[in-house]
Amino acid sequence: MENNDMSDDELLKKIINERNNKKKLDKSKSHKKQNVYSKSKKDKISSAITKTPKKNYKSKRLTEPKKRGLLKRYIMQAKWRYHSYDLLEKDFDDGYITYRDIQKSKQASKRKDRILYKEVQEYEDARDDITARKAYRAFKIGLGTTLLASTLALSSMLSKKIQEDSLSKQTAEMDETLLDESLMEEDSIYDDNKVLKERAINKIKNSIKEKDGYEFDNLSLNELINNYDKILAYEERMSEHTFEKALLGFEDQELLESILNNSIGEEYGNSSDKQKRDYKQLAFELLSYAFPEIDINQYIRNPIVVDALKAKESSESLGYEIKTIVNNDEEETLRYLGKIMHTEHLYENSILSINKQENDLLDNIINLALGEDYRKMTDEEKRDYKQFAYEFLSQDFKDLYVKNPNENANINVENENNESFNIKTENEIKEDKIFNVGTQTIEIKDDDGNIQILE
């Protein structure tokens, strides 16, 4: 009747509206379905990562998320990895599980009917936990990187600081050592350390070499190191009165000997004559270290002076008088003589230096020892030093290689009747090979041709 009451137009409009509304309803329903079920798994996960959980729950999830313990989450992750949710996921994707089914299951009174909701909830929790774990892993990696970077920075800073500290400490220690050593250099002659002792004795040796030109050729470095401090210690205990006494009694060299006997007695006694000579020089030189305020030269003669005086006497007995003055004050002369002694030692002990073809060996020796100073000397001075050089040489060496520079050195011999014979010069005798130093045998012929042998 109602339809009859309506006009045809009105009826048509009503039908069209109903149809449209139905269409709209269908469309909205289908759209909803598409929104929920049509998206792929990847799209769901990726969108879950970008959205907040609340939005995620409302828009994507069919169940409410459930708070789970760590162990349960691990179990769920394991299930996910072993594809335990694959069937459920397939049903989910294929649209067999609908929102209505889930809601029905949630609100069901029977336990067995609620299983679907629980399974879906577990699946969704596991799925979402993956994303959460991914984010957590990213966070962990970020945190680890930051921690590692900060640890590295801190450790490098610390190690740098430690290195700087140790270096500065080391430098400070080195400075202290250097300081100590520089301080000890002055008084190191008392130090027990062998290295410092060696340095001290080298210092003493160098100063003696500069002052007197003398070198301890017959004593090894170890002998010097072992004995110099004993000699010095003994000398320091002596009184000034001892020097005066020695000076008055003309026993200065005896004093040196007594110093050596009392300080290094046994070693000194067992030494060779040349070594004893070196020890004597050492004892003399160390006196100026023991008594720095006293001029030792006023009390005791330098052993070089004593050697020179002996040479003078010897030369004079052979007919040549050395006029060069030698005493403690003639420093230059002493230095020259010391240098000559050292060079002669080199010649006497060298196996290569012995050159039998050297015509004037004495000249060569003095030239090598004194150098330019010798060339600048007057002929008289040169002659004197030649004689000194000759006298300082050992007798064996003289016999083999050197002629006495005193060509006119005559040997006056008296026979039993006190008659004097003017015999051959020393060099002439040597040339005739009748002068043997070893046994001091001299063959002498008198005017009648009789031969006398002196021993």
Place this chain on the structure above:
Amino acid sequence: MKDFKIGGKVTINKDESYIIIDIIKINNKIYYLCSTNKKPITPKVFEREEEGEKVFIKFVEDKEILKQIAEKVLEKNE
């Protein structure tokens, strides 16, 4: 100035010559470790000294120096 090298020959007399086996430096002194050129082969140590431009060489008999040289030679070999 005379320069000696390892393998060089040091002739003293016609019947006495040595071959340099090693050159060792101790306390700024140069030592030559040599052996006799003829049988029986025996070791010898020479010390080198210089004065001006002249070179002197002498036999070393100091036991301590010989010991030090032996130690140096062993160190080198190690």
